[in-house]
Amino acid sequence: MILSAKAMAISPSPTLTIDAKAKQLVAEGVDVIGFGAGEPDFDTPGHIKEAAIAAIRAGFTKYTPAQGTPELQKAVCHKLLTDNNLSYSPDQVVISNGAKHSLSNVFAAILNPGDEVLIPSPYWVSYPEIVRLNDGVPVSVPTSAANSFKATAAELEQALNKKTKALVLNSPGNPTGQVYSREELQAIAGFAAAHNLFVVSDEIYEPLIYNGQQHVSIASLGENIKDLTIVVNGLSKTYAMTGWRIGYTASRREIAKVMASVQSHATSNPNSIAQKAAVAALLGPQDCVAEMKAAFARRRDHMVAKVRSIPGLSCIEPAGAFYVFMDVSATFGRSCRGQNITGSDDFAALLLEQAQVAVVPGTGFGAPAYVRLSYALAMEQIEKGLERLSRFIGELN
Numbered sequence: 001m002i003l004s005a006k007a008m009a010i011s012p013s014p015t016l017t018i019d020a021k022a023k024q025l026v027a028e029g030v031d032v033i034g035f036g037a038g039e040p041d042f043d044t045p046g047h048i049k050e051a052a053i054a055a056i057r058a059g060f061t062k063y064t065p066a067q068g069t070p071e072l073q074k075a076v077c078h079k080l081l082t083d084n085n086l087s088y089s090p091d092q093v094v095i096s097n098g099a100k101h102s103l104s105n106v107f108a109a110i111l112n113p114g115d116e117v118l119i120p121s122p123y124w125v126s127y128p129e130i131v132r133l134n135d136g137v138p139v140s141v142p143t144s145a146a147n148s149f150k151a152t153a154a155e156l157e158q159a160l161n162k163k164t165k166a167l168v169l170n171s172p173g174n175p176t177g178q179v180y181s182r183e184e185l186q187a188i189a190g191f192a193a194a195h196n197l198f199v200v201s202d203e204i205y206e207p208l209i210y211n212g213q214q215h216v217s218i219a220s221l222g223e224n225i226k227d228l229t230i231v232v233n234g235l236s237k238t239y240a241m242t243g244w245r246i247g248y249t250a251s252r253r254e255i256a257k258v259m260a261s262v263q264s265h266a267t268s269n270p271n272s273i274a275q276k277a278a279v280a281a282l283l284g285p286q287d288c289v290a291e292m293k294a295a296f297a298r299r300r301d302h303m304v305a306k307v308r309s310i311p312g313l314s315c316i317e318p319a320g321a322f323y324v325f326m327d328v329s330a331t332f333g334r335s336c337r338g339q340n341i342t343g344s345d346d347f348a349a350l351l352l353e354q355a356q357v358a359v360v361p362g363t364g365f366g367a368p369a370y371v372r373l374s375y376a377l378a379m380e381q382i383e384k385g386l387e388r389l390s391r392f393i394g395e396l397n
């Protein structure tokens with residue numbers, strides 16, 4: 001039996017793997033604290049659910065246009081104009097089954113075999129794999145903790161060659177919480193424009209910024225860079241709607257057209273009911289977003305302070321998203337009940353086994369000295385989990 005070499009080379013999402021292991025332990029009755037979650041712990045706001053229920057009752061349960069309903073495309077245009085100062089027409093917007101699916105459409109639309117895509121590292125686990133699935137070559141561009149893991153134009157330039165086709169930007173970012181400033185984005189926009197590179201700008205954590213910085217979409221920095229940028233965003237993180245599966249892109253019309261064709265054969269349209277809910281989310285009251293953000297901010301402050309108080313652990317202050325990226329390299333070479341810690345995979349496995357705390361090892365993010373802790377869980381859970389972490393570190397030999 002010979003299966004696809006390309007598909008066989010893809011590794012399963014490590015964030016989902018550790019999550020599955022933790023859930024299995026919970027099912028066995030073990031009291032696990034899970035810092036692995038990549039989704040808000042809040043329920044989807046009531047008015048959004050009501051819109052979905054109304055859609056079902058009204059019989060809005062049939063295929064929609066492949067690219068999404070005109071109503072939702074218009075709501076996205078309204079959002080992009082009011083929040084991001086970006087003017088698009090509805091036919092430049094493609095609604096998909098989550099931002100991950102949008103990214104898949106983007107790389108399907110822009111890559112030819114062998115095209116290289118610059119991905120600042122640490123990166124979100126799925127970028128390199130989605131690029132590979134679309135016959136591209138992911139090129140990891142190392143960034144430094146001293147610059148809060150933000151790529152500079154100079155670092156990107158070092159990885160540039162004739163095959164470079166695009167670069168990925170993720171601000172606010174997963175897993176490090178980095179948020180690029182307008183000036184930093186201007187420098188990157190200049191670099192991209194000079195070399196005619198597409199910019200895939202994943203803005204899924206847009207409203208979750210805690211240090212007073214403003215989110216800037218690189219596409220808003222001028223017509224030239226807007227033409228090269230594909231803005232990727234979605235409802236999952238902002239409105240606690242991960243299970244509803246709605247994401248979208250905004251781009252040049254010709255790219256949107258290709259993505260819509262690809263999608264029409266892959267999945268037809270995104271879920272009709274979820275599209276109605278998404279309209280309610282984008283056009284309805286936004287205080288639910290502010291409330292979730294305030295809770296995340298309190299948890300972030302607590303987690304950063306606690307991690308920094310534990311000898312041997314450290315982290316930079318994440319400016320956005322809902323993760324703390326923790327440097328655990330000081331524990332490498334130490335051991336726990338006779339088992340050695342040689343890297344973040346061991347660290348995460350032992351922490352789960354010995355202290356019933358789940359974290360995601362940095363290996364999948366291209367950062368083997370780190371682990372990622374999510375603060376998308378209740379404050380009492382966070383406190384309890386960090387106490388266990390502290391004790392685990394204290395007992396290492």
Ligand SMILES: *Cc1c(COP(=O)(O)O)cnc(C)c1O
Pocket residue numbers: 038097098099100101124170173174202204234235236237242245246247
């Ligand atoms: C969660 C996440 C996504 C995917 O979100 P969906 O809309 O649920 O598919 C995309 N990019 C990053 C960086 C994420 O963390």
